[in-house]
Amino acid sequence: MYRKQVRRRRAVLALLIVGSFALLTITYGRGSNGLQRGVSTIFSPVQGVADRALKPARDLVDWFDETFDAKGENSRLKSQLVKVRAQAVAGQEATQENAQLRKLVELDQGPVLAASAYEPVTGRVIARSPTLWRSSVTIDVGSGDGVHVDDPVISGDGVVGRIAAAEPGSSQVMLLTDHASAITAKVLPAGVQGVIKPEVGDPEHLILDFIDSTKLVHGGQTVVTAGWCTQGLCSLFPPGLPLGEVTKASIVDQEAKEQADVRPFADIRNLDLVQVLTGGSRG
Amino acid sequence: MILTPKIVARIAAIGLIGVLLQLSFFSQVELFHVSPDILPALVVCLALLGGSLTGAVAGFSIGLFLDCLLVEALGVSSLVLLSVGYLAGLFRERFEIHNSLVPALLCMGLTLAAELGFAAIQLMLGIDAPVSLLIVRDMLLKSVYAFFLGWPIYLLVRRLLRPALVEEQKLPRRRQPRVLGA
Secondary structure, three states: OHHHHHHHHHHHHHHHHHHHHHHHHHHOOOOOOHHHHHHHHHHHHHHHHHHHHHHHHHHHHHHHHHHHHOOOOOHHHHHHHHHHHHHHHHHHHHHHHHHHHHHHHHHHOOHHHHHOOEEEEEEEEEEEOOOOOOOEEEEOOOHHHOOOOOOEEEOOOOEEEEEEEEOOOOEEEEEOOOOOOOEEEEEEOOOOEEEEEEOEOOOOOEEEEOOOOOOOOOOOOEEEEOOOEEOOEEOOOOOOOEEEEEEEOOHHHHHHHOOEEEEEOOOHHHOOEEEEEEEOOOO | OOOOHHHHHHHHHHHHHHHHHHHHOHHHOOEOOEOOOOHHHHHHHHHHHHOHHHHHHHHHHHHHHHHHHHOOOOOHHHHHHHHHHHHHHHHHHHOOOOOOOHHHHHHHHHHHHHHHHHHHHHHHHOOOOOEOOHHHHHHHHHHHHHHHHHHHHHHHHHHHOHHHOOOOOOOOOOOOOOOOOO
8 A cells, every 4th residue: 555655656756757847848948838828817917916915015125125235324313214114115105106107207208219119118017036047027018008029128227128928918028137138239438339148146237248359448338228230130129228337347358258347227126117118110 | 634625725725825925025025135935935834744745746836837927938947846845745754843943944955955956957958148156145045034934834834734634643741740748
């Protein structure tokens, strides 16, 4: 009887392992499938509700995190903070939203997007991948709102990533810190071009790779999307969208590795509202 | 654990709520720049109460649901979480849990194992970018968070699955003999 149980247990385990490998082989690198579309369609409204319901609790935890980071506070300010904490948590949500929407509107009306006739669709982040190996978020707008795969996604600060999968009520955004992300970029004002790639595990560090080693890049210079177009093949991102700032660009790194370090403008760790640039002309 | 349709439904509901909570809450908060991951701890708790088979099936299902919601390649999270569930269940079947710290320690150890397993699979599948050493800090802190979150998760899951648990009857504590006049 016991042996039979052990045999059954091992058979189920083997079946599950083989099933996992089979699923991985079938679905790896092929985008969304019917099962994922169905599950996303059913659960995206539930995720939206859960996201809104849990926002005050998230703000409270973030408040603690930010407090740990703060240095040099005196006792008076600390006691004041404790008093206003409850009020701050309640008002934080509305203030954050307001500021983010204002920034988005400013970016909307900028010359870059106005010229390329994009139609921005605003979405809210409702879920986030639990691991740094996959850097992606789910937003509450999808193909029903005109969102398509590969549409650029921005926040008020700059480029965030692009749409990896679009379902009717939600979309998956591949962040620019995902290992599979690569964006053609140029440094202003020098005009040096390269490819922005992430360093897996560090969301505050990007690498500007394949730069021209004969033209030097300096710390503090701004990096924007290059937005090239050649022989009918165009970049997914329009030109001129802010990406980040060069933080370290040693001559050795530039000449030997053709690389420079970049800090992204967008706060990838704390995304809440983003805009998907639908339609428009690519590059 | 006695698995009835009602208990299976409860385990499914626990898994579903766990995944939704992970994506909507735990993945979006940070303490010391690291987000907690409760899913390995949840699978460990289910396995400690239900055994290796329950742990493996729960891990596979939770992983599959997670990959479906994240629109990622199916099978990666399933493989990692089913291994974690099976190992935790095997521990439960081989050893008695005498100390109340054991579930929390197992959650910590197996969360670290899950993070390492996930990293190994990702590296085997191919990473197109350099990897920062900060990923090690992320793994270690995630396992520390699992230690602190593992115990409340274990208590909650045990409470929800109590009707199905075959618990050993507690023996009445013997009274110490008293010496009169001492």
